[in-house]
Amino acid sequence: MSRMPSVFRVLLPLALLSCTGLILAGCKDASSNNSGASEVRLQGAGATFPNPLYQKWFSEYNKLHSNAKFDYQSIGSGGGIKQISSNTVDFAGSDATMTDQQLQEAPAELLHIPSVLGAVVMTYNIPTLSGTSLKFSGDTISGIYLGNIKKWNDPKLVADNPGVNLPAADITVVSRSDGSGTTAIFTDYLSKVSPEWKDKVGAGTSVKWPVGLSAKGSEGVTGQVKQSPNSIGYVELIYAEQNKLPYADVKNAAGQFVRPSIQTVTNAAAGSASSIPADLRVSITNAPGTDAYPISTFTYFLVYKDQKDQAKGKALVDFLWWATHDGQKMAPDLIYAPLPAEVVQKDEEKIRSITYQGSPLYKG
Amino acid sequence: MAVSGSAEFPVLTADFNLRRRKLKSRVMTGLTMACAVLLIGILLAILLYISATGIRQLSLGFLVNNPKPVGESGSGIANAIVGTFILIAIATVIGLPVGIMAGIYLSEFASSKFGRVVRFLIDTLTGVPSIVVGVFAWTVIVHPMGHFSALAGGVGLAIIMMPIVARTTEEMIKLVPHSLREASLALGAPVWRMSLGVVLRTAAAGVATGAMLAIARIAGETAPLLFTALSYNYMSTDINQPIASLTYQIYYYAGSPYEEWHSMAWAATLVLVGMILVINVAVLSVVRRRA
Amino acid sequence: MASSITPPNTYEPAGGPGPFPSVGARTRALFPSGFGDWVFKYSTLLFAIGIAGLVVAIIVSMAQNSTLSVAKFGWSFLTNTTWDPVHEQFGAAAFTYGTVVSSVLALLFAVPVSLGIAVFLVEQAPRRLSYPVSFLIQLLAAIPSVVYGMWGIFVLAPLLRTYVYPPIQSALGFLPIFQGPTNGLGLMTAGLILAVMIVPIVTAVSTDVLRAVPDTQREAAFAMGATKWETTQVVLGAARSGISGAVILGLGRAIGETMAVTMVIGNRPEISEHLFGPSYTISAAIANEFTEATSELYRHSLVELGLILFIITFVINVLARLLVWTVTRGQGSARA
Numbered sequence: 004m005s006r007m008p009s010v011f012r013v014l015l016p017l018a019l020l021s022c023t024g025l026i027l028a029g030c031k032d033a034s035s036n037n038s039g040a041s042e043v044r045l046q047g048a049g050a051t052f053p054n055p056l057y058q059k060w061f062s063e064y065n066k067l068h069s070n071a072k073f074d075y076q077s078i079g080s081g082g083g084i085k086q087i088s089s090n091t092v093d094f095a096g097s098d099a100t101m102t103d104q105q106l107q108e109a110p111a112e113l114l115h116i117p118s119v120l121g122a123v124v125m126t127y128n129i130p131t132l133s134g135t136s137l138k139f140s141g142d143t144i145s146g147i148y149l150g151n152i153k154k155w156n157d158p159k160l161v162a163d164n165p166g167v168n169l170p171a172a173d174i175t176v177v178s179r180s181d182g183s184g185t186t187a188i189f190t191d192y193l194s195k196v197s198p199e200w201k202d203k204v205g206a207g208t209s210v211k212w213p214v215g216l217s218a219k220g221s222e223g224v225t226g227q228v229k230q231s232p233n234s235i236g237y238v239e240l241i242y243a244e245q246n247k248l249p250y251a252d253v254k255n256a257a258g259q260f261v262r263p264s265i266q267t268v269t270n271a272a273a274g275s276a277s278s279i280p281a282d283l284r285v286s287i288t289n290a291p292g293t294d295a296y297p298i299s300t301f302t303y304f305l306v307y308k309d310q311k312d313q314a315k316g317k318a319l320v321d322f323l324w325w326a327t328h329d330g331q332k333m334a335p336d337l338i339y340a341p342l343p344a345e346v347v348q349k350d351e352e353k354i355r356s357i358t359y360q361g362s363p364l365y366k367g
Numbered sequence: 368m369a370v371s372g373s374a375e376f377p378v379l380t381a382d383f384n385l386r387r388r389k390l391k392s393r394v395m396t397g398l399t400m401a402c403a404v405l406l407i408g409i410l411l412a413i414l415l416y417i418s419a420t421g422i423r424q425l426s427l428g429f430l431v432n433n434p435k436p437v438g439e440s441g442s443g444i445a446n447a448i449v450g451t452f453i454l455i456a457i458a459t460v461i462g463l464p465v466g467i468m469a470g471i472y473l474s475e476f477a478s479s480k481f482g483r484v485v486r487f488l489i490d491t492l493t494g495v496p497s498i499v500v501g502v503f504a505w506t507v508i509v510h511p512m513g514h515f516s517a518l519a520g521g522v523g524l525a526i527i528m529m530p531i532v533a534r535t536t537e538e539m540i541k542l543v544p545h546s547l548r549e550a551s552l553a554l555g556a557p558v559w560r561m562s563l564g565v566v567l568r569t570a571a572a573g574v575a576t577g578a579m580l581a582i583a584r585i586a587g588e589t590a591p592l593l594f595t596a597l598s599y600n601y602m603s604t605d606i607n608q609p610i611a612s613l614t615y616q617i618y619y620y621a622g623s624p625y626e627e628w629h630s631m632a633w634a635a636t637l638v639l640v641g642m643i644l645v646i647n648v649a650v651l652s653v654v655r656r657r658a
Numbered sequence: 659m660a661s662s663i664t665p666p667n668t669y670e671p672a673g674g675p676g677p678f679p680s681v682g683a684r685t686r687a688l689f690p691s692g693f694g695d696w697v698f699k700y701s702t703l704l705f706a707i708g709i710a711g712l713v714v715a716i717i718v719s720m721a722q723n724s725t726l727s728v729a730k731f732g733w734s735f736l737t738n739t740t741w742d743p744v745h746e747q748f749g750a751a752a753f754t755y756g757t758v759v760s761s762v763l764a765l766l767f768a769v770p771v772s773l774g775i776a777v778f779l780v781e782q783a784p785r786r787l788s789y790p791v792s793f794l795i796q797l798l799a800a801i802p803s804v805v806y807g808m809w810g811i812f813v814l815a816p817l818l819r820t821y822v823y824p825p826i827q828s829a830l831g832f833l834p835i836f837q838g839p840t841n842g843l844g845l846m847t848a849g850l851i852l853a854v855m856i857v858p859i860v861t862a863v864s865t866d867v868l869r870a871v872p873d874t875q876r877e878a879a880f881a882m883g884a885t886k887w888e889t890t891q892v893v894l895g896a897a898r899s900g901i902s903g904a905v906i907l908g909l910g911r912a913i914g915e916t917m918a919v920t921m922v923i924g925n926r927p928e929i930s931e932h933l934f935g936p937s938y939t940i941s942a943a944i945a946n947e948f949t950e951a952t953s954e955l956y957r958h959s960l961v962e963l964g965l966i967l968f969i970i971t972f973v974i975n976v977l978a979r980l981l982v983w984t985v986t987r988g989q990g991s992a993r994a
Contacts, residue, residue: 046514046609048597055623058600059436074609076598077619081950091514102952175841180925180942182743182950190744205744208950216843216936217925219807219946222622226811231841245624337437392887396782402774403783403791406861409854410798413809465705472702487975488710493910494971495716496941498948499964503716529709531907535863538903542870559698573866580799580859587802590916590945618804618917636805643800647793 043318047075049083049096050184052121052239053302056339057096060330064322071318080184081208087113087305093315095305098184099208100284112308115283116353117301118326120272120340122263123188124250124298126243127235128228129155131170133249136262138163140254141196141289141297147174147235148193149200150214155233163254175234176215177227182208185221188300189237192288196297237298240268241338255297256289263296268340271295276345283349299340310359320365323354414640421633429634434600434616437625444635446602450517450611451586451642453604454596457521458585462528463578467567469529470536470574475562486537492530500526501591509595517603517610520596524585531584535577539570575654583643589614613639717968724962726955735962741927743947748959750966752927756845756937757913757970760923763849763933764856764912769905771853772860773894779861780868781890792865799858807921810851815842815922818850823934838932843924845937851918856908863907867900868893906975913971916945940967 047057054077061073075096078086083095088109100115125139143159146152152159156169179186190206204210218227221238225246228236240263243250252260261267274292279285289297304323310316327350331341342350355365432443473486504523509515543566551565552558567574592598597609598616613635620632727735727748738749775795779788819842830836871893879889894901924936925946940963951957 044608046597051622055437055625058434059438061600062436062439072601074600076609078593078597079949081952082593085949089510091509099952105952180920181946182952207744208952209743209947211740211742211744212926215926216841218811218843219920219925220622222624223811223921225624227843230811230816239624242624245626388885388888392885395887395890396778399774399778399782402771403778406771406775406798406854406857407791407794410794412813413798413801413805416809416813417805465708468702468705469709472699472706476699476702485706485710487972488713489706490906490910490975491968491971492709492713492716493907494913494967494975495713496914496916496944496964496967498916498941498945499716499720499967502948503719506719507715526712529712530910531859533706533709534903534907538863538900539866539870542867542900544872558695560694562698573870576796576862576866579796580862583796583800584859584911587800589802589804593949614802614804617802621804621808632808633805636802639802640797640800644797647796647800651793 041314042070042072043314044072045074045093045315045318047073047083047094047096048078048086048092049075049305050080050098050302051077052098052184053096053119053339055241056119056334056337059333059337060322060326063330063333064325067325068318068321071322073322079182080187081182083305087307094319096302097305098300098302099187100286100303101305113305114308114353114357116304116306116323116327116350117283117342117346118304119302119331119334120268120299120342121302122240122268122296122299122340123185123192123237124240124243124263125235125253126225126228126238126248126250128232128248129170129172130232132167135167136249137167137251138254138260139251140260141193144253145193145197145200148176148178148213148215149197149203150176163260170233172233175231176212177224177231177234177236178212178215178217179221179224179237180217180219183221184208184300184302185237185239186210188288188298191286192298195289244338253297255293255295256291257293257295259293261294261296263298265335265338265340267294267296268299269343271297271299272301272340272346273343276343279346279349283353301346306357308357310357310364313359313364316357316359316364320354320357323357324351324365327351327354417633417636417640419633420630421635421637424627424630424634425637429631430638433602434611437623437628442631444611444613444616444631444638446599446611447613447616447635448638448642449602449604450596450599451613451639453517453606453610454520454524454592454612455582455586455646457518457606458524458528459578459582461522462525462581462585463532465525466529466532466578466581467536467574469533470540471562471567473533473537474540475558475566489530489533492526493534495527496590497527497588498590498594501594504591505594514607515595515597515609517596517606517608520592520610520612521606523591523595524588527588527591528581528585531581532577535580536570536574539573539577540566542573543569571654572651575650579647579650582646586639586643587614589618613642717965720961720965720968724958724965726958727962728958730955731959735959736966739927739929741943743952743956746953746955748956750940750963752929753938753940753943753963754966754970755929756923756927757939757941757967759845759933760848760852760919760937760939761909761912761974763846764852765905765909767850767853768856768860768908768912772857772864772904772908773901775857775861776864776868777890777894779865781886781893792862795858795861797858798854799862803855803915803917806851806855806918810847810918810922811843814851815847818842818847827934834931835933838930838935840934843922844933844935845923846933848919848923848937848939851922852912852915855915855918856911859911860904860908863904864897864901867897867904870900871896909974910971913967913974914941916941920945940964940970 057075080097080099083097084101084105086092087095106113140163143152143163153173154171155174156171160169187208190210194201194206218224221242224236224238225242228234250263252262255261270292271287271290274290274295275287287299306319327347334341355363357364428441429443431445432441433446435442473482500523504519508519508522547565547569548561551561592612592615596612599609599611603610617632617635620628735750737751739751740747740749779792819840823840827836827840875892875896876889879892919939920942923942925938926936927938944960944964948960951960
C-alpha cells in the first residue's frame with residue numbers, strides 16, 4: 004500500500020467513498036419502494052411565472068395530505084410542454100397554450116387546466132419623473148418597440164400623459180432574450196393592437212425585436228431597466244412590485260387607462276369567460292370590460308386526460324381540485340390574480356374528465 | 368539585442384545596452400506582479416460582492432434546512448449541498464479515471480497520426496457548450512429512462528470533465544523528463560509500472576491540478592443539469608430521481624423577483640465556493656506532500 | 659517573443675518526443691511482461707477512444723436533429739443574419755460573428771495576463787507567496803458562471819458604462835469599433851467577463867508547465883549573462899507547447915460559455931463593428947431559446963447553430979496547432 008502512487012492514495016478513498024454513497028443511495032431507493040406506505044411522488048416542470056405560488060401550494064397541500072409529495076421545477080413553458088410530451092414528468096406548467104401541432108404530436112390527449120392569472124406590466128426608469136405614473140396605449144407601446152417612437156417627449160406619449168414633463172431623451176428599449184411566456188403574452192397583445200406589429204414582427208415566445216437590447220430573464224430586464232436611465236421594459240407584475248419599479252397604466256379595449264392589479268386582471272378573465280373555447284385554450288389579452296387590464300394571461304397545468312398510474316392520477320386530480328378552489332385564496336398574497344368563478348367551473352368539468360382506465364378519478 | 372560571437376554561442380557584450388536590458392527586466396517584473404494583483408483584486412471584488420448580500424443569510428439553519436416557499440422563514444439549501452456533492456461524486460467516479468487514462472494514452476502511446484486525431488477530437492469536446500452536453504445527455508439517458516435523474520446529471524457533468532482532465536494529464540505527463548522513464552525501464556519495470564508508478568506519480572501534482580480545475584468547473588455548471596438532474600425541493604440521495612443542486616438553486620433564486628431569494632443565491636454561492644475550496648485543499652495537501 | 663538565446667537541440671531523440679519509436683516493437687521486445695503492457699496500452703486506448711467516440715456521437719446526434727433546417731436553408735444559413743422565429747427565417751451569421759469576436763477578445767485580454775501571473779508565480783515570487791496566490795486564482799474557477807453573469811450586470815457593466823467606455827469613445831472615437839451605444843451590455847463587456855473566467859485555467863496550466871521547465875535552462879541563461887526577463891523568455895520558449903495547450907483549454911471555455919455571456923452581451927443578433935454595442939453568441943442563443951423553441955424547424959435551426967459552433971472550434975483548434983507547430987519548429991522542448 005505504501006508503494007502506491009500518491010494519486011491513487013487520493014483516488015482510492017474517494018472512489019470507495021463515492022461507491023459507498025452510491026450503494027447506499029441505491030439501497031434507499033429499493034427500500035422506499037417496499038415501504039408499504041402509500042407515498043406518492045409526482046414530478047412536474049414548466050413555467051417560471053407561477054412557480055412561487057405553486058411551491059406554496061405544494062407545501063400547503065403536503066401539510067394536509069402528507070403522503071402526496073409534489074415537486075415542480077421551473078424550466079420554462081416550452082420545457083414543460085416538451086417534457087410532458089416526452090413523458091418524463093407527470094404534469095407540466097405553461098403560460099403559453101400548446102399549438103394544434105404540439106397537441107397532435109403528444110402521445111395522448113393533453114388537457115389545459117387554468118390555474119391562476121398574471122399580468123405583464125410596462126416598467127420604466129425616467130430619473131426626472133420619479134414618483135409619477137405614466138399612461139401608455141397599445142399605439143404608443145407598439146410604436147416604442149417598433150422603433151417609430153424614439154424619444155420620451157414624442158407627441159403621442161405627451162398626448163396620453165397630460166401634465167407630465169416628459170424629457171427629450173432617447174428611449175432605451177429592453178426586451179427579453181430568452182424564449183418565454185411573458186414575451187408570448189406581450190407580443191400577442193401587441194399583435195392585437197397594432198397591425199404593423201402583427202405584420203412585421205408577430206407573436207411568439209421569441210421574436211425578432213426591431214430595436215433595443217435583450218436581457219436574460221425577467222430579472223435581467225428588471226436589472227437593466229433599473230440601471231439604464233430613460234429605459235422601458237416589460238416584466239411580470241411581481242418583478243416590478245418586488246423591485247419597487249414604477250409601472251404604467253395601459254389603455255384597454257374599452258378605451259380606459261387601467262392600472263394593473265389583481266382585481267383588474269381577474270376582470271380581464273371574467274370579461275373573456277363567455278368566449279373561452281371548450282379546450283380552455285384562450286388568449287385574454289386586450290379583453291373586453293371597462294376595468295380589465297389588457298396584458299393579462301392565464302397560466303395552465305398540462306395533464307394527460309388518461310392517467311397511467313392510479314395512485315399518481317388520484318393524487319393529481321385531488322390536488323388540482325384543491326388548487327382551483329382552496330388554493331386560490333393564497334394567490335393574492337403572492338400577487339397572483341385568482342380565477343374568476345366562471346373559469347373555476349370550467350376547470351371543474353375538466354378535472355372530472357380525467358380518467359384511469361376509463362373511469363373518472365375525481366370522486367367528490 | 369546586440370550580440371557578438373558565433374551564432375551557436377551568442378555572448379552578450381557587457382556594457383552596451385545592459386542598463387536598458389536591466390530596466391526592461393525590471394519593468395516586466397513589475398508588469399507581471401501587476402497582473403497578479405489585478406486578478407486578485409477582481410477575485411476579491413467578486414467575493415466581496417457576493418458576501419455583501421449573502422452573508423446575512425448564512426446561518427446554521429440555512430445549511431441544514433430544505434427550501435421553503437417564499438415568505439416562510441427557515442428556508443435552506445441542505446438538499447442542494449447534498450445534491451451537488453452526489454453529482455460531483457458521480458461525475459468524478461466516471462470522468463476522472465477515463466480522463467486520466469485517456470491522457471496517459473495520448474502522451475505515452477499515441478503514434479503521430481492516430482494520436483493527433485484523437486487529441487483533436489478531445490480538444491473539440493472542451494469547447495462544446497454545456498447546454499449541448501445537457502441536451503445530448505437528455506436524448507441518451509433521460510428520454511429512454513423516462514425520468515430525470517441524478518445519474519444523468521452526473522454523466523452530463525462527467526462528459527464536460529473528461530476532456531479537461533485528459534488534456535491536462537497529457538500536458539503534465541509530457542513534462543516528466545525522459546531520464547526518469549529511461550531509468551525505470553532500465554531497472555526492468557514493465558511499461559505500465561513505469562507509467563503509473565513513476566511517471567504519473569511524478570506528474571501527480573499537475574494531474575491533481577487538472578482534476579481540481581475540472582471539478583471546480585463542473586461544480587459551477589447549471590445548463591447541463593437543467594436537462595438531466597433537474598432539481599428537487601426535498602432532501603434526496605436517490606440517484607435514480609431528480610436531485611437538487613447548488614448551481615440550480617443559485618440560478619433559480621438569482622432570477623427570482625424576491626430580495627430574500629437573491630441573498631440566498633449569494634449565500635449559496637459562498638457555500639459552493641467554500642465546498643470547492645475544501646476539496647481543493649484536501650486533494651492538494653495530499654498530493655503536494657509527495658512533491 | 660524572439661529570443662536569440664536558444665539552447666542547442668541535443669536532448670531530443672531523432673524520432674521526436676515519445677518513449678519509443680514503435681509501441682508494437684517495444685511490447686514485443688519486453689515479451690515477459692508483455693501481457694500487462696498489452697492490457698495497459700489497450701485499456702488506455704479504450705478510454706481515449708471513448709472520449710473521442712463521445713464527440714462523434716454528439717455530432718451525429720446533432721446532425722440527426724438539424725436535418726430540417728439544413729434541408730430548408732442550405733448554405734444560406736451560414737451567411738444570413740436574420741433570426742426571426744415567428745416568420746421562421748433563420749441564419750447563423752450574426753451569432754458566428756459574436757462567438758468569434760467575443761472569444762478572440764477574451765483571449766486577447768486573458769492570455770497576456772495569465773502568462774504574466776504564471777511568470778510572476780514561478781519566476782519571481784517567493785515560494786511561500788506563490789502557492790497561496792495560485793490557490794486563490796484557482797478559486798476563481800469555482801465561481802459559478804451564473805454569478806459571473808450577475809456580477810457582470812450589476813457591477814462590471816455599470817462601471818464600464820460610467821468610467822471606461824465614454825473616455826475611450828471620446829479619445830478614440832474616430833475608429834468605428836469604438837463608436838456606437840455604450841450602455842454597458844455588449845461585446846466588449848462579454849469579452850472582459852470571459853477573460854476573467856478563463857484566466858484561472860490558463861494560469862494554472864501555464865504555471866505547472868513553467869514550473870516543470872528544468873532549472874538547468876535558467877541557470878544556463880543566467881550563466882550567459884541574461885537578465886531575469888531574458889531568462890524568462892527562454893523558459894517561455896521552452897514551455898511553448900504546454901502553454902498552447904493551456905490556451906486551447908481556455909479558448910474552449912470561452913467558446914462554450916453560456917450563462918455569463920448571455921447576461922452581459924445584450925443578445926442582439928446583428929453584426930455590428932461597434933465593440934461596445936450588443937451582440938449575440940451561438941451558446942447564448944441556444945441557452946436562451948432551446949427550451950422554448952416552439953416548432954421543429956426552430957429547434958433544428960438551433961441545433962444547426964450548435965454544429966456550426968463545432969466547426970468554429972475545429973477551425974480555431976487547427977489554426978492554433980498550426981501556429982504552435984510553425985513557431986516551435988527548430989526549437990526543441992527542454993527535457994533532460
